Amino acid sequence: MTIFGVPILSLLVFFPLVGAVFLLFIKREETLRWVALIFSLLEFLLSLPLFFKFDTTTGAMQFVEDWWWIESYGISYKLGIDGISLLLVLLTTFLTVLCVLCSWTAITFRVKEYMVSFLFLETGMVGALVALDLVLFYVFWEVMLIPMYLLIGVWGDPKRRIYAAIKFFLFTMVGSVLMLVAILALYFIHQKATGKATFDVLELYKFGVPVGSQYWLFSAFALAFAIKVPMFPFHTWLPDAHTEAPTAGSVILAGVLLKMGTYGFIRFAIPLFPNAAYELMPLISVLALIGIIYGALVSMVQPDLKRLVAFSSVSHLGYVMLGMFAFNSQGVQGSVYQMLNHGISTGSLFLIVGMIYERRHTRMIADFGGLSKVMPIYATFFMIVTLSSIGLPSTNGFVGEFLILLGAFRSNVVYGVLGATGVILGAAYMLWMFQRVMFGKITHPKNEELKDLNAREIITLIPMVILIFLMGIYPKLFFSKMDASIDKFLKDFRGRVEMKADLPTSNLLAEIKK
């Protein structure tokens, strides 16, 4: 499918970049904001045909583009999406529009550089989601780092922004470079076994990596992705990055960048190394459970709203991993659904916290109290989003968490029980926070004069609320897109795990020792 003669996926990847270059030539701040908004909106509109033209009957890649990039090396420029990446691409283009909107008055200096970074970031994110070549994926994966680093470092909270930016960069970098070595090792193992030099993921899916090597390669991939997710114990960069980033940075970080980690597991780490993934399932599940419970407990005691939401992300992403590593259809469906949910619920939470921060320049829970009296519209939105984050039935959060827990129970009852305690804790810290911020008496005189949301802010939040209910009440709309892909993912996975006996058992470790 092409638009104006350009294949649609390439268009989606590079259109924001065109916008970024275009912005360089604009001087007036107001114009800059509008042009950035128009570009992000157009990008979103351009991504919609994917949703409607998507063939739901097949789990194969669609809208595929395949050209050589570096032919002598077997590196191709190969793009394509299936049901899983489709929804994440849409989430990305959707959230970017809201991010531009919510930065309208929050960003007061260096607007041009800010908007350029944001559009550049969008290119990296969409590129990483649609790349089907390992090297191409790696390139986009790293490209995302720079603009995010700048967003945190330049427009972040003055106190600790630099620390947070560097920590974010270095954590991700260490994981990624090890993944790079694993990518190369996989490439040469495959080349030696089949004589074909390729970084094409779909080709590599078909290849059974010797089981002994799988552990090493899976570990390297898993480390890179686990840092990004972030899974316990690699999560320490997240609260800092989230807290210090500007509102839109937090939204996109929570909404899309963290999903890159979970997406990496489902697209690369698990299908490429299924046996290792299967064997390491207990380890990952336990880490996910620790993340769920630990994240929830730490959230409960946070005095800072943004930090609270950040730790709740650790907990929510734990669910995603738990569901994915249940390796049954409910678990994986719930996991993918929860990726979207988290983007919307937590993204909205960050938006909402950002709105109050813009008014009061504080994020401390103790500084608030009784806000529902002076800001009734704000309170309503906040309530809906809080309930969605808790997973109340008829909101999106319920569908995802329910499926994940169902999947977890089916794979291991203990995991299910422990996972379910996280839901209770989640309700506890969110509602308690809501109570302290919104209800009771107004203790701080400054809070009495707060203005309620303006039209722009309401416009930013309404799409989120619509999605919260739409995804909660009519999930079939989204499941129908991803079902075939998830079936294929599980079928391939099971086939490979059962085939294990036939695989050669030569071992990387032995080779290293030699």
Add this chain to the structure above:
Amino acid sequence: MKLPEINLYLIAPEIILTAFGFLVLLVDVFSSKTEKKGYLGMLGLIGVVIAFFYTLPLIGSVRSGFEGMWVSDGFSNFLRITFLVIAFLTILISMGYVEREGIAFGEYYALILFSTLGMMLMAGGTHLIIIFLGLETMSIAIYVLAGMLREDRKSVESAFKYFLLGAFATGFLLYGVALLYGATGSLYLKDMASYISSKNLLRNPMLMMSLVFLTIGFGFKIASVPFHMWTPDVYEGAPTSITAFMASGVKAAGFSALIRVFFTALPGFRPDWTSIMWVLSVATMTVGNIVAISQSNIKRMLAYSSIAHAGYILVAFVAGNDLGISSILFYLMAYAFMNLGAFTCVILLGKKGEENTLITDYSGIGFKYPLLAASMTIFLLSMAGIPPLGGFMAKFYVFSAAVKERFYWLAVLGVLNSALSVYYYLRVTVLMYFREPQREITGLQFSPASILALILALIGTLYMGIFPANILSFAQKSIAGLY
């Protein structure tokens, strides 16, 4: 008596560089002392360009001449082009700089041309005397260039230190050559290899010693740990344009001779040198990166970073396969662009009597000189190995060569080092973009020549990162028939 076969066509680029070197000197002598001498640089540029066009027809064929002492093969031609690119960019960035610093002598450009000539001799020589002559031609010219800022104590110190230690290292190299000659009775690289394998001299102590001495001699030129002690002082003190020239050119020449000698003359000793180089490589990367973190002067930081880059290149040397050697060629080219680009930014941020080479001087320039800072960021990120820039592709090929030969730990240490290096490269961007300026830097003058150099370096860095296929396949073809 049979006259030796002479084919001057094979050394046309070298002849042209020599001729233009002398021409620059002559024109300088016959020109008046007071006028501005920008045209001397132009003359040098013309010489480089003509040499480039005489190199092009030599590409694609392997021809040796001068009784087998000289070869014009893919390897030497790739490096010729690399050296010419380096010389071209160096002269460009020098033109404004030497005027500013008051060292606009004709000798300056002539010496750059002569030392480029020396580098080419090192890449094309198949006889140890030619390689040695090349090394000396290059080195002596650079000793002088490093001390060009005669009024500046650091520059003089730099030249003297480089000269003394360089002479010492040359002694080692020469000793190694002598032992090699003593054991094999020849100075032709190919003859040595066949003599060693026919007489089965692989456990010969003289040859083992010579291997060690050669490693030391070349290790000095490529600034590998532990022979790197001179690098930071010399790089800091030398005129910035010459530092850039040294870091990219001398390193490339050192590697070319190292590869030529080890792979052509001593292939049988590969297991021995592999373990030596493995250790050297890891030490070089690690020391370079760790010490770079604590530097406060940008020239010193880039010096340590250049040490670390020698370590990455050694990773490919250890791998030693076709992929490894071609990735070294690719790396040297990419490094030339990003390194010269970074130094160009350093030069542009200075002015007469105010070099602004402290890293803290970069505070807040990100929004004051946005294009300069953005270029600097691109070069530094390229050195850090962030895609889609040339430095990333170069590292990608280097580490893939190591992984292919199953040096997994070496590759892992390499990439971890690469991640470590991100810290100090980012620190400069932190200052440029995240901090407020500490003091005003005003009145910078950007000469058109250095702007052109900056643009060329940017194009090179981006091109090698985004469309690496052409240069990579050129590098892969270039190593045919090397060993």
